[in-house]
Amino acid sequence: MKSVFWFLCLAGMLLFSIASAQDTTLTVHVFPQYVGGAPSTTGLEQPVALFVEWAGLEANTAYEQQHVGFLTRGTSTVRGSKWANNNWISPSTKTAFMSTDANGKMKAWVFIRTPSSYIVGVDTALFRFRVNKVGSSVNITKEQGYFISLHVSDTAKGVTAGAVVYGHLDTVAQNNPGKFVAVYQNNGDTRPLATWLVYKSPQTAIEATLYNTRLDTLYVRAGYFQLVVPTNTPIGRIEIRDSSNAVLRYARSTAWKSGGAGSETNLNLQSGIVLSYIRESETMPEAFSLSQNYPNPFNPSTNIRFTLREAGEVLLRIYDVAGRLVETLVNDVLAVGTYSVDWKASNLASGTYFYTLETGQFKQTKKMLLLK
Secondary structure: OHHHHHHHHHHHHHHHHHHHHHHOEEEEEEOOOEEEOOOOOOOOOOOEEEEEEEEOOOOOOEEEEEEEEEEEOOOOOEEOEEEEOOEEEOOOOOEEEEEOOOOOOEEEEEEEEOOOOOOOOOOOEEEEEEEEEOOOOOOEEEEEEEEEEEEOOOOOOHHHEEEEEEEEOOOOOOOOOOOEEEEEOOOOOOOOOEEEEOOOOOOOHHHHHHHOOOOOHHHOOOOEEEEEEEOOOEOOEEEEEOOOOOEEEEEEOOOOEOOOOOOEEEHHHHOOOOOOOEEEEOOOOOOOEEOOOEOOOEOOEEEEEEEEOOOEEEEEEEEEOOOOEEEEEEEEEEOOEEEEEEEEOOOOOOEEEEEEEEOOOOEEEEEEEEOO
16 A cells, blocks of 8 residues: 555656646747848848746746757757857857746846858747756756748848848937847737847947847947848837836837848938937936926027826927927837937027927927027
8 A cells, every 4th residue: 555655646746747847838028030040141140139938937946048049940959059158159058047036937038149051941940948947957948939040142032031120229329229129010010020139339348249249340339220131021110128128118110111132221211210318217206397408598409308207108399480390309108217308400490499298198398499
């Protein structure tokens, strides 16, 4: 009887272990559709940023990562490289990852990039992610996919032909460098075409290694982004996200579109990207407010500050004395905080202008004077 009892206990433990493993889930909240390969005909590639969430793991436990990369269809080899230990390393190298919270979850951005020569194709690569508890040999492996790899070359054809879109997101010294940029084909899409970092000037050798990947060096400048997307594809939405995957701001347009195979398109020239203002403080303000511009009178530049008590859609517009719209400075979803916008009126005539801040809860207009 004792042997039967222990057999049942062991069987129960085994079933519990299997059930626990089955309950473990990997959710990729930001999962780009495309990755740019780097075949011998081009030096360009597209590293990708993915925001992942593991659930069902042991609570308050340290985990390591192992396989983090591209699993080509029909093979068992993970390819590419991952960002870990402050370097681009083999995707199969075991490294420290992070610890779970009290609910057995952990969330993080992960970076992967293609090998120096990548097989171009449709749905060729899964995203594989393997973790294990520190000190344990039991691996937990999850796969999601697929990516479509793009060939950035003027000879590329069909669904694997890629093009580069780029733009400058820091025209008024907004603190976008180092944050995450995602572009979507349609405004309502949930899976982006591509994701990566807004370039920042490296302050350390580690940052230089992360940012100076095989992208076009012409646009490796502070405040710029560049992404590999399919050719002749509309881009309806651009998002900026922070390290916790919160959407800080976004812009929409019906004018943005990638060019032909191997081309490089400046989205700023197609349509102004209204992402250029500074979030000066994240402190919760007591109320909505719109400050008087300074200096006033001004020539030709002035600064406008406002505070948001609640997050939401924000419009900041300039009008002339006839009530005609002169310029839209902000058309975005913003978080709570204090913001600052610089406006340069070099091409406008002297006179009185009005600026209006409008949110779902607040609307106010103030007057300013341009003297040349």
